[in-house]
Amino acid sequence: MSHTAPLDRVFHALADPTRRRIVRDLARRDRTVMDLARQFAMSQPAVTKHLNVLEAAGLIARHREGRRRRCALRPGALRRPAAWLRRYEVLWNRRLDELERLLADPLIAEESP
Amino acid sequence: MTPTLAADTVQVRRVLAAPVARVWRVWTDPALAIRWSWGSQYDTVSIDLDCRPGGAWRQEIRDRKTGERWFFDGVFERVERERLLVHTFHFRSDRGTDEPPSLVWIEFTARGDRTELVITHSRLEEQHRAGTVQGWEDIAGVVERLAGEE
Numbered sequence: 001m002s003h004t005a006p007l008d009r010v011f012h013a014l015a016d017p018t019r020r021r022i023v024r025d026l027a028r029r030d031r032t033v034m035d036l037a038r039q040f041a042m043s044q045p046a047v048t049k050h051l052n053v054l055e056a057a058g059l060i061a062r063h064r065e066g067r068r069r070r071c072a073l074r075p076g077a078l079r080r081p082a083a084w085l086r087r088y089e090v091l092w093n094r095r096l097d098e099l100e101r102l103l104a105d106p107l108i109a110e111e112s113p
Numbered sequence: 114m115t116p117t118l119a120a121d122t123v124q125v126r127r128v129l130a131a132p133v134a135r136v137w138r139v140w141t142d143p144a145l146a147i148r149w150s151w152g153s154q155y156d157t158v159s160i161d162l163d164c165r166p167g168g169a170w171r172q173e174i175r176d177r178k179t180g181e182r183w184f185f186d187g188v189f190e191r192v193e194r195e196r197l198l199v200h201t202f203h204f205r206s207d208r209g210t211d212e213p214p215s216l217v218w219i220e221f222t223a224r225g226d227r228t229e230l231v232i233t234h235s236r237l238e239e240q241h242r243a244g245t246v247q248g249w250e251d252i253a254g255v256v257e258r259l260a261g262e263e
Contacts, residue, residue, distance in 0.1 A: 092125040092232050094152040102139060102149040103131040 013057035018042075019050050023059060026073040033069055122235040129230060133223040136230065137195045140219070150174055151183070158182070166192050170200060182207040187214070195221055202234065 014020055022036060033051065037044045051071060054060045062069045102108055129136055139145045143162040150157040151174055158173040171186040187201035198219040205211040218233040 086123075088123045088234050088237065089125060091151065092123070092234065093127075095149070096125065096127045096129075096230070096232075098149040098152060099136075099139065100127075100129060102145070103129055103135065108135070108139065108145070109131070 009057045010059065013053050013059055016050070016053075019054055022047075022050055023054065023073065026060060026071060030070050030072040033071065036071065121237045122233060123237070124234075125232045127230050128224060129228045131228055132226050133195050133221050133228040136228040137221055140198070154178060155183075164189060164192055164198070166190065168192075187217075190216075195223075197221065 014023070018040065021040065025031065025036070025039065031039075033044050033047050036042075036051075037047045040047065051060065051062065055062060059074060060071055061074050062071050064070075131139075139149070141162065141164040143160050146162055147157050147160045154177055155174045156177060158175050159171075160173075161169065161171040163169055166189055168189045169186065170189065171184070174183045174185075175181070176183070183204065183206050186203050189198065189200045191197055191199035198217075198221075200217055201214045202217045203212065203214045215234060215236040218231075218235070220229075220231040220233075222229040222231070
């Protein structure tokens with residue numbers, strides 16, 4: 001699951017209250033750096049610094065739109081490894097438990113090579 | 114060879130206390146495959162297993178508690194005896210679940226008289242996309258909770 005950012009990077013990114021507010025804001029709609037600077041009364045370079053940390057954590061993505069850059073939350077950044085895929089991990093592990101049980105059956109051990 | 118471990122992939126690894134020939138047989142022989150299923154809570158109702166390239170597989174299981182029926186099916190893309198199985202994987206249930214097809218690699222490696230199995234289930238991305246709305250809610254929820262602790 002290499003493309004999911006390491007969890008400590010995610011925690012580090014979310015440890016800062018300004019970044020949490022940015023993420024919360026982006027959860028509602030996409031914004032430009034200028035929008036965010038205005039909203040949080042910060043300079044654009046200061047906002048960009050926070051966005052870099054959020055992007056490195058895989059929480060947001062930036063897309064160029066003409067001269068502006070649109071920032072968007074990456075859906076699933078936190079959820080993907082947690083819920084969706086774990087379901088399949090559980091399923092396969094359960095199957096392997098069953099397989100192990102059958103392989104331990106002395107009849108199976110006798111009748112096949 | 115194996116698909117890269119991307120965000121749309123799960124991988125499960127297990128060393129089994131049986132030689133690779135036996136593990137292969139139990140996995141690919143329908144008469145044996147019907148004897149192991151998806152967990153003790155489930156009954157395997159039927160199984161079709163045509164284990165050759167282009168061959169189809171289909172399995173129906175039933176949840177003993179709820180009676181829900183699950184249907185799995187797919188087509189074998191690669192079959193290398195006692196080494197590798199690659200097949201598509203499609204899951205639906207009689208309660209409305211119908212997931213887009215994904216891909217499963219099962220690698221068999223002899224480790225003396227034991228066998229290492231590596232299962233790599235990929236192309237789950239489409240399903241994740243289908244759950245986009247939920248994903249947004251989740252991330253917003255996590256942040257909301259964190260913010261609430263300030």
